[in-house]
Amino acid sequence: MFVLSRDGLPLMPCHPARARALLARGRAAVARHTPFTIRLKDRRRADAEVSGVELRIDPGSRGTGLALTETRSRMSPDGEAVTVRRGLVAIELRHRGPQIHQAMVRRAGYRRRRRSAGLRYRPPRFTNRVRRPGWLAPSRCAYCGASGVPLNIDHIRARARGGTDRPANLLLACVPCNQAKAARPVEDFLAHRPGRLAAVLDRLRPSLGDSAAMNATRARLILGLEGTGLPVRSWPASLTSANRTSAGLAKSHTLDALCVGPLGLGEGGAIVRRATSVYVFAATGRGSYARTTPDRYGFPRLLRPRQKRHQGFASGDLVRATVRKGRWAGVRTGRVSVRSTGRHSVATPLGRFNAAHENLLLLQRADGFTYSWRGESECGE
Structure with missing residues (x-):
């Protein structure tokens, strides 16, 4: 359970049984129901001693893992002092990025539908794009190789299956192939043409969206943490992965956070405890600014109260x-x-x-x- 001091500052978390005892004796009061947090009545932060406790963060573009750990020393079988790490609290923070992205994709779909239906709306901005001199449009179907026929833009990974509009996921297909493939996986559609399937999959370069998001936020995250006045140390993700593999742990944001920082595995160090239950904090926002509820075509269906x-x-x-x-x-x-x-x-x-x-x-x-x-x-x- 999370614990606050009398002056509202965080203290060492405690076991639920300890929290119930403090509440029963009147030494604490409930400060928050979810996540459950108590506030001590007889202890200030200056009177408490919290040593060896560190917050380890494994940031990601879609979710962030946080692990509150305690570092202790113990004697090894050889009689030497080694440092061990105990996981106290594990938290998985799920970001709103995918939710916002889906809302923007849905809004873009409304715009495309209104344009194709010839309804009043602003013209598409991509009509002003210019092509380099000597540019020639592709004239061959990527699936069957047909040329001299009308071609459509097709998504290799269908949008219905999580595909995006990035150029690496787009190619040209004739109308019969486009209709026959529909939203099927390209591996099933071209299973009888392995050579053509290999050429299509070669276009599917991995997306760098998650890496770009982390590169844009890493420096800002470190700057914000340094503003707390507490010591902050950064740690490469490759070493975190190596620690997790050496410790024999599964892949998750919270276990990655537990493995952030030097472990000293070659010197007898180890992770002797990890949290069995994980708090999941999912960002949902504080409502919508929209004042109308749209129908499936994107037009206002009813008014929302202000x-x-x-x-x-x-x-x-x-x-x-x-x-x-x-x-x-x-x-x-x-x-x-x-x-x-x-x-x-x-x-x-x-x-x-x-x-x-x-x-x-x-x-x-x-x-x-x-x-x-x-x-x-x-x-x-």
């Missing part, structure tokens, strides 16, 4: 609902989606139900994140 708070609640707030009768009778905790009528919708792990605002108790204001748990064994790329 105010975001109704009867003292805003969408995303953590509430406790007390329902006295019906299918959802009982007391449940969940996130609320507000309506101007005052009958709000509450989302819980068991489902979503409606409750009047008089039966809701505000536990925590929305902060732009959702919180959950996962086991470390459920980790992935």
Whole structure:
């Protein structure tokens, strides 16, 4: 559990049993419900001693791993003092980048549809692009080699399967091949033409989007950390991967964060403990600026209310609902989606139900994140 001092500064995290004992004795109060945090009443930060605790960060373009560790010394079987690392808390922070990207792709699709339908909208900007002298358009289908026929632009990896519009994912295909392939994987479509399949896959160079994002944010991240006044040290990603492999750990952001920094594996150092449960903090934003809800063609379908708070609640707030009768009778905790009528919708792990605002108790204001748990064994790329 997370612990704050009397003056609101972070202290050493504690076990849930220890937190319950402090709350029962009146030495602490609940400062935050999600993630659960207590605040001590009788200890300031200056009176506490926190030694050997470090925060290790493994940044990524789609997610960031954070590991709070403690470094200790112990005696090896040979009677020598070695340094070991204990993982205390593991957090996976999921960014909003993919969510924003999908929203922009959907908005671009609305624009393309309106243009192709001949509806009133601004003209496409790419009509002003110029071509170099002597440029000739390709005139051959990449799938069957047909020439002298109308050609279409086709996505090697279909957008329906996560493909993008980057040039490396685009090629020319005749109309029959384009319709026959549709959204199928190119490996299935060209399975009977291995030579043609190899030529097409050779065009699929790996995307550098994630690397570009990290190069753009690495310096800014270090600068922001140095602003805290605490000592900051950087560590190459290649050495982190080597530490993880040597320690025999699986691949995940949180385990990468645990392996950041020198381990001294050749000198008897080791990771003797890692967190079995991982906090998952997913960035969701604080709502939308849009004042209309679009239909599937991108045109306004209905107006949204200009105010975001109704009867003292805003969408995303953590509430406790007390329902006295019906299918959802009982007391449940969940996130609320507000309506101007005052009958709000509450989302819980068991489902979503409606409750009047008089039966809701505000536990925590929305902060732009959702919180959950996962086991470390459920980790992935």
